[in-house]
Amino acid sequence: MNIRSVLLGASALAVLSVGSAKADESLFLYNWSNYFPPELMEKFEADTGIKVTLDVYDSNETMLAKLQAGASGYDIVVASDYMVDTMIKDGLATEFDAKSLANFKNVAKPHDTLKYDPERKYSVTYLWGTTGFTYDGAATDAKLEQSWKEFFEPREEFRGKIGALNDEVEMYNAASYYIGIPKCTEDPAEAQKVLDVLLKQKPFVAVYSSEGTIDRMSAREVQMHMQWNGAAHRTKASIPEAVYVYPKEGLTYWSDHFVVPKGAPDFENAKTFINWMMQPENAAAASNYAGYMNGIKGAGEFMDESLKTDPAVNMPDEYASLLVAGQNCSAKARDLRNRVWTKLKN
Structure with a gap:
């Protein structure tokens, strides 16, 4: 720009x-x-x-x-x-x-x-800004639901075509929102449920990277990417059909x-x-x-x-209730989160 x-x-x-x-x-x-x-x-x-x-x-x-x-x-x-x-x-x-x-x-x-x-x-x-995900509207005939389900349990057409952020906090938080678990949980059983979500998604993920999300979407190397809303806005410059999703389960502000x-x-x-x-x-x-x-x-x-x-930047009022503020978790919660991320990436 x-x-x-x-x-x-x-x-x-x-x-x-x-x-x-x-x-x-x-x-x-x-x-x-x-x-x-x-x-x-x-x-x-x-x-x-x-x-x-x-x-x-x-x-x-x-x-x-x-x-x-x-x-x-x-x-x-x-x-x-x-x-x-x-x-x-x-x-x-x-x-x-x-x-x-x-x-x-x-x-x-x-x-x-x-x-x-x-x-x-x-x-x-x-x-x-906010952290949601963007999909290429020209790559699918379906209008996707405003839900993390589309990202974590994607349709078969997106297999191997999803980009995820290489960010344990953002990914863990989003999965937590999706299954209704506190993102700063200290319960190992709840952390395991987050890991289960991430492992189930993994075969659909082409890359874990927080850099180049705009270029990757613009080149259509992937058709869906977890993105910060500013990156989603810049993606639209090359893909006007790109849609930034405000998941109904909540997203990080x-x-x-x-x-x-x-x-x-x-x-x-x-x-x-x-x-x-x-x-x-x-x-x-x-x-x-x-x-x-x-x-x-x-x-x-x-x-x-x-x-x-652009609604990705100038958020519609109807989505205001979905915003979840950042939170600095306890040392125990951070350790659990890091263990989940390590197991996912190994």
């Missing part, structure tokens, strides 16, 4: 209200792959003189493991809501008091607070946040970046690229009309 010409505008003066930047200063960003517009990165560099280096990961757990192993050098990481909680509790997040930043006034409710960081001392919302990790080498530059990203035109540019909504007031006027008209 093309970034609007707004990327070429905006004064560089306002963005330097937090810290000062020299031409040789740098910022190391650790983010999901294909989740930040290159043009926006170039604009930040032009506005501030801070050179950005991007490193990517495919899951919150990959990012966490790297930080826990002692990885240093990152100034900002992008963490989902429950992972913010883990980072704070494990001492992996640095307090920077987001409310003290000049542009925090642009943050819309309810994004001015977070369950796991109510005072916004450690985080600022980047983008938010998530939000991703900028967090400054412990030991960030360029703390002031990190704050400059976060403050800069709270400008409406910059938040809108990220939404236009990634296909997800942001939490910044005034961003709407800079956003593509296609985002506003």
Whole structure:
């Protein structure tokens, strides 16, 4: 998706209200792959003189493991809501008091607070969305049910043509919703039922991958894919018949946040970046690229009309009751979930 010409505008003066930047200063960003517009990165560099280096990961757990192993050098990481909680509790997040930043006034409710960081001392919302699945409407004569059944117990025509996320949290949660089991269960018998669902689906799965879901669908390598809603929106650019499903059993509502990790080498530059990203035109540019909504007031006027008209992004009110918030499970529940995932992948 093309970034609007707004990327070429905006004064560089306002963005330097937090810290000062020299031409040789740098910022190391650790983010999901294909989740930040290159043009926006170039604009930040032009506005501030801070050179950005991007490193990517495919899951919150990959990012966490790297930080826990002692990885240093990152100034900002992008963490989902429950992972913010883990980072704070494990001492992996640095307090920077987001409310003290000049542009925090642009943050819309309810994004001015977070369950796991109510005072916004450690985080600022980047983008938010949902996790469902998308199917190619041109690949089937049937109109599929709004249910996880179509994904976990698919029709024979989808055998070997389904893409699943390589994400133990997303897959485990979705299977839990489908069979009505708490996603943070500590009961081994319930966890076994989740495993049974995943194993039954496995012969239909062509690939477990959280990267390339858009390209895979667009090339019609698969005809159904578990996707985040922004990826579903971008898939429609090449497959207009693509349908994003809001399963009646429930789907995860998530939000991703900028967090400054412990030991960030360029703390002031990190704050400059976060403050800069709270400008409406910059938040809108990220939404236009990634296909997800942001939490910044005034961003709407800079956003593509296609985002506003796509039900995958602008969710119909009738589906609001289906949203299930992210949850940071207990250590026992996480261990069960990991055992299920390990058995599935072996």
